[in-house]
Amino acid sequence: xxxxxxxxxxxxxxxxxxxxxxxxxxxxxxxxxxxxxxxxxxxxxxxxxxxxxxxxxxxxxxxxxxxxxxxxxxxxxxxxxxxxxxxxxxxxxxxxxxxxxxxxxxxxxxxxxxxxxxxxxxxxxxxxxxxxxxxxxxxxxxxxxxxxxxxxxxxxxxxxxxxxxxxxxxxxxxxxxxxxxxxxxxxxxxxxxxxxxxxxxxxxxxxxxxxxxxxxxxxxxxxxxxxxxxxxxxxxxxxxxxxxxxxxxxxxxxxxxxxxxxxxxxxxxxxxxxxxxxxxxxxxxxxxxxxxxxxxxxxxxxxxxxxxxxxxxxxxxxxxxxxxxxxxxxxxxxxxxxxxxxxxxxxxxxxxxxxxxxxxxxxxxxxxxxxxxxxxxxxxxxxxxxxxxxxxxxxxxxxxxxxxxxxxxxxxxxxxxxxxxxxxxxxxxxxx
Ligand code: S3P
Numbered sequence: 001x002x003x004x005x006x007x008x009x010x011x012x013x014x015x016x017x018x019x020x021x022x023x024x025x026x027x028x029x030x031x032x033x034x035x036x037x038x039x040x041x042x043x044x045x046x047x048x049x050x051x052x053x054x055x056x057x058x059x060x061x062x063x064x065x066x067x068x069x070x071x072x073x074x075x076x077x078x079x080x081x082x083x084x085x086x087x088x089x090x091x092x093x094x095x096x097x098x099x100x101x102x103x104x105x106x107x108x109x110x111x112x113x114x115x116x117x118x119x120x121x122x123x124x125x126x127x128x129x130x131x132x133x134x135x136x137x138x139x140x141x142x143x144x145x146x147x148x149x150x151x152x153x154x155x156x157x158x159x160x161x162x163x164x165x166x167x168x169x170x171x172x173x174x175x176x177x178x179x180x181x182x183x184x185x186x187x188x189x190x191x192x193x194x195x196x197x198x199x200x201x202x203x204x205x206x207x208x209x210x211x212x213x214x215x216x217x218x219x220x221x222x223x224x225x226x227x228x229x230x231x232x233x234x235x236x237x238x239x240x241x242x243x244x245x246x247x248x249x250x251x252x253x254x255x256x257x258x259x260x261x262x263x264x265x266x267x268x269x270x271x272x273x274x275x276x277x278x279x280x281x282x283x284x285x286x287x288x289x290x291x292x293x294x295x296x297x298x299x300x301x302x303x304x305x306x307x308x309x310x311x312x313x314x315x316x317x318x319x320x321x322x323x324x325x326x327x328x329x330x331x332x333x334x335x336x337x338x339x340x341x342x343x344x345x346x347x348x349x350x351x352x353x354x355x356x357x358x359x360x361x362x363x364x365x366x367x368x369x370x371x372x373x374x375x376x377x378x379x380x381x382x383x384x385x386x387x388x389x390x391x392x393x394x395x396x397x398x399x400x401x402x403x404x405x406x407x408x409x410x411x412x413x414x415x416x417x418x419x420x421x422x423x424x425x426x427x428x429x430x431x432x
Contacts, residue, residue: 379403
């Protein structure tokens with residue numbers, strides 16, 4: 001098992017970083033590039049394990065995809081060119097590949113088998129197989145199609161009007177992608193807005209999609225045209241350095257070209273609410289997505305309550321927000337975040353367990369956690385639970401712990417941030 005010994009930081013953090021490309025946008029760029037006709041060029045692609053699974057899945061269906069580090073070229077030949085793979089498709093650890101791909105496979109006249117690693121095999125897939133079956137796909141697997149491996153026989157789909165029972169962009173996107181391949185107009189109603197990269201990128205590939213109130217409509221059987229995609233930096237990766245800059249005394253960091261899509265910026269609102277010193281500069285729009293540079297400085301924090309509509313806007317940032325809360329003055333309450341239990345690991349249990357081992361005063365609730373701030377963190381041996389975001393949260397916690405932190409099982413960080421430790425080294429002076 002991989003193990004990393006992390007010593008407390010004896011200096012402050014300073015300098016500039018360009019964080020890796022956005023994971024959600026990278027997946028979608030490969031998907032739309034593969035469905036479109038023509039040559040799609042993607043730059044600043046996230047060169048992590050999850051996004052490789054999406055590339056490999058479309059390669060298995062015959063799409064020619066060239067990859068040179070963070071530059072991807074997809075030679076799309078349209079939806080009808082996608083062929084039946086000879087082998088089962090390995091989705092690895094990637095929930096986004098699994099859910100979005102199932103939407104696409106449902107609309108193709110072939111048979112597929114998809115499987116994932118241990119963690120993905122525990123995560124619920126019925127949230128997508130239920131609507132996709134309603135559209136006409138045949139999906140079966142363990143527990144009546146709730147768990148991977150799944151067998152899919154796709155084909156001619158009917159449109160549906162679907163109201164998503166879970167606050168999930170993956171579910172919304174799976175139905176929209178199936179809707180793109182289906183007959184007629186498919187609508188998805190979501191009561192709480194989730195990340196809208198699928199909708200934005202579809203327009204970038206020449207597709208038509210509308211939103212009225214909370215109803216999103218997509219016309220089926222549209223053909224898409226290749227596009228150039230410049231992937232913004234991932235705010236969910238930047239989040240770890242936003243936290244580091246805020247927590248380590250004397251620090252000042254600039255994070256460049258970070259995606260600032262309003263459906264993703266909940267952490268910035270929470271940080272501001274907690275009293276952090278943040279500034280956004282050079283704000284602009286690239287490919288329909290807002291981006292900018294974020295300046296962050298050390299500051300003392302106060303506790304807050306995080307609940308309701310903001311939750312999907314910072315769902316992946318809640319582990320690192322919990323660390324911030326452990327150092328804030330007063331109590332922080334996180335509610336309405338039961339979705340955390342269905343991530344790469346049960347993130348409520350993992351965050352509470354790891355932060356408590358490091359000395360935080362934190363307890364789990366059914367749909368969130370309660371953190372009494374102001375604790376000093378100490379060294380300990382802590383495991384990532386095989387979850388990249390838990391691993392990175394622990395690494396940032398180690399910067400302010402009083403003793404050595406031994407992080408076991410750290411290689412999962414490569415899922416979303418392969419150069420995480422190199423970037424951390426770049427902005428600090430005494431890390432080894
Ligand atoms: C994602 C949506 C979110 C998020 C995940 C990526 C996406 O998952 O946690 O990291 O790219 O659509 P849910 O849709 O399950 O909330």
